[in-house]
Structure formats: C-alpha cells, structure tokens
Amino acid sequence: MDGNMAATPGDYDPFAQLSGAFAGRRALLLEDDPALAEHVAERLLAAGFEAVDRFEAGEPALAAAQESPYDILILDRLTAGMDGLEMLRRLRAGAGASSDAPALMLTALGGERQKVEGLLGGADDYLAKPVGDEELVARIAAQLRRAARRARPVGAELVNGPFRLSPGARTLRMDLAEVGDRLIDLSPLEFAIVSELMGARGQPVTKTMLWDRCWVEWKFLPDNFVNIIDARISALRRRLKEQAPELGEALHPLIVPARSQSLVFRDLGGAGG
Known part of the structure; x- marks a missing residue:
C-alpha cells in the first residue's frame, strides 16, 4: 500500500477531520499477510479508529x-481454509452481532468477475491490491456514512448551508434571504456528483469512488478517467457559480480538491440565510 499521507500545499484537507468520524469505531480485518495487516491496522488506528x-x-x-x-469488515479473499468471501456469505446468512456491518473486500483478485462475485456475495465495496492508504480510508469513511444514512428516513433531504438536496425529487435548491428559494439546474450526472459530495458531509470522496458511483454506464475504468472527471468538475463549478453568485467569490468554487485525488463540497453551515 502507498504510505504517502502528505497533503498537497494549498489543498483543503478533510482527511484531518476523519478522526471524529472514526472515534470509537471498531474494525475487523481478515488478512493473512502479517506485514500488510499491521500496516492497515496502524493506518486505521492513526486515522482515529x-x-x-x-x-x-x-x-x-x-x-x-x-x-x-x-x-x-475488511476482508481478504485469499486466506487459508475459509476465505473472506465465504466467511461473509455465512455471516450475512445468520443473525450475528455484525451480520449487517458494512464489508469491504481488499484482495489481489481484481478481475471484473471476481468483483462481481464479491459484491453479489454480500460485500458493499471491493478494492484490488495494491491500494493507497487514503483511498482505503476514504472508502471506509464512505461505508460508515452509508450505514448512518440507512438509519435515517428514506428520501431525507441533505442540507448544507443554503442548499437543500432532495434525493427523492432529484432536485437541488438554494434558499437565501436576499434572493428567496431557487432551483439549481443540473444534468443527471451533475446531480449524481453533487449528491455524492454533499452526502459525504465534508469528508473526502476520491475520484475513483466518484467514477464508480456516478459514471455507472461505464463498465470499466479508462486510463483517462481522471481527465474525464476533472473536465466535468470544472464545468460543474462554473455552473454552480453562475447559478449561485450571491455566495460570493470567497466560497467559489464550491467543490474543492483534497489529498489523494479527492474532492469535497464546501461546508456552508454558516452561509445560509
């Protein structure tokens, strides 16, 4: 795994805020490589677990x-005896204490068929080794957020400052005292991107995560996927600035970069009206 945890100068660093989200959390790690298991455990403990x-x-x-x-649950598929996928299948089939816990497969079996097997076998996410530390930490944070969202009412709105995102209606609205309520016009792909970023509530979303969840019509990861995302994000930043100029230059762009090829929607908690 990539041990580089240094921040890019000038970038907003949401990774530094994850310690609060991870505080009190417990992880189960199934990994038969002692060195890798120690590395992953150290990274999660350092992140706040x-x-x-x-x-x-x-x-x-x-x-x-x-x-x-x-x-x-962080599970390898290549362990002696019962592997991580079989272990997960048996766990999901029962009523154990962690039968509904989010599960992330972390394995050298990275082919499309293996990924499909893992996801159909009960995994919530699937990562092929090697993977960078920050990608792993960001995906774990995403699974914890999704578990928390499952406890909220279906279709509950996401609120960030003056913005209200309605998953059910698939709308993003801005409500400022000086201009009233306004619908922000977004394409389906742009709405999906904003939904992922706002749903992260200030935590990092890596570009590979964004690709997996928003470019769903693609069945593979192209070599130039970062360029495709960057071009779309650049256009989305302009669109948001054109439709929400009242927020002022200090808050634009609303989508900012973070470490490890990640993106964050700004926390606008104090910008409502």
Missing part, C-alpha cells in the same frame, strides 16, 4: 463477527 481486530483465517474471523459488533 478505537480498535482493529486482526485475523489470518476465516473461521476465527467469522466467530468474532458473530459474537461482537464491528463498524466495518
């Missing part, structure tokens, strides 16, 4: 997940 329980085989990992509640 309270505990990372490490296992080298599926059987004891399954027993622990059935007995104890974990906030996230």
Whole structure:
C-alpha cells in the first residue's frame, strides 16, 4: 500500500477531520499477510479508529463477527481454509452481532468477475491490491456514512448551508434571504456528483469512488478517467457559480480538491440565510 499521507500545499484537507468520524469505531480485518495487516491496522488506528481486530483465517474471523459488533469488515479473499468471501456469505446468512456491518473486500483478485462475485456475495465495496492508504480510508469513511444514512428516513433531504438536496425529487435548491428559494439546474450526472459530495458531509470522496458511483454506464475504468472527471468538475463549478453568485467569490468554487485525488463540497453551515 502507498504510505504517502502528505497533503498537497494549498489543498483543503478533510482527511484531518476523519478522526471524529472514526472515534470509537471498531474494525475487523481478515488478512493473512502479517506485514500488510499491521500496516492497515496502524493506518486505521492513526486515522482515529478505537480498535482493529486482526485475523489470518476465516473461521476465527467469522466467530468474532458473530459474537461482537464491528463498524466495518475488511476482508481478504485469499486466506487459508475459509476465505473472506465465504466467511461473509455465512455471516450475512445468520443473525450475528455484525451480520449487517458494512464489508469491504481488499484482495489481489481484481478481475471484473471476481468483483462481481464479491459484491453479489454480500460485500458493499471491493478494492484490488495494491491500494493507497487514503483511498482505503476514504472508502471506509464512505461505508460508515452509508450505514448512518440507512438509519435515517428514506428520501431525507441533505442540507448544507443554503442548499437543500432532495434525493427523492432529484432536485437541488438554494434558499437565501436576499434572493428567496431557487432551483439549481443540473444534468443527471451533475446531480449524481453533487449528491455524492454533499452526502459525504465534508469528508473526502476520491475520484475513483466518484467514477464508480456516478459514471455507472461505464463498465470499466479508462486510463483517462481522471481527465474525464476533472473536465466535468470544472464545468460543474462554473455552473454552480453562475447559478449561485450571491455566495460570493470567497466560497467559489464550491467543490474543492483534497489529498489523494479527492474532492469535497464546501461546508456552508454558516452561509445560509
């Protein structure tokens, strides 16, 4: 895994804010490579996790997940005996303490068929090794956010300062005292991007995550996917500035870069009216 955690000068750094989101969290890690398991555990503990329980085989990992509640399961597919996918299938089929916990497959089996098997087998996300530290941390944060959203009413609005995003109506509105309520005109792809970024609530969304969730018509990751995303984000920034000029130059662009090829929608908690 890539151990580079340095921030790009001038970039907003939402990774520094994740310690609060990870505080008190417990992870189960199934990984039979001791060096990699130690590295992942150290990174999660440094990011704010309270505990990372490490296992080298599926059987004891399954027993622990059935007995104890974990906030996230990180599972390898190439372990001796019961592998991570079989362990997850058995866990999902029962009523153990962690049967509904978000699961992320972290494995060297990165082919499309293997990814489909993992996702259909109960995984919520799938990462092929090697993967950068920040990509892993960002995806774990995303799974924790999604678990929290499942506890909220279906279709609940997302509010960020003057903006209200309605998933059900698929609309983004801005309400400022001086201009009243206004519908922000977005294309379906732009709405999907804004939904992902606003739903992250100030936490980082990597560009690979954004591609996976917004460019759903693509069945593969092209070599130039970053350029495709950058061009769309640039156009989206201009569109938001044109339709929300009242926010002022200090708050534009609303979508800002973060470390590790990540993006963040600004926290506008104090900009409402």
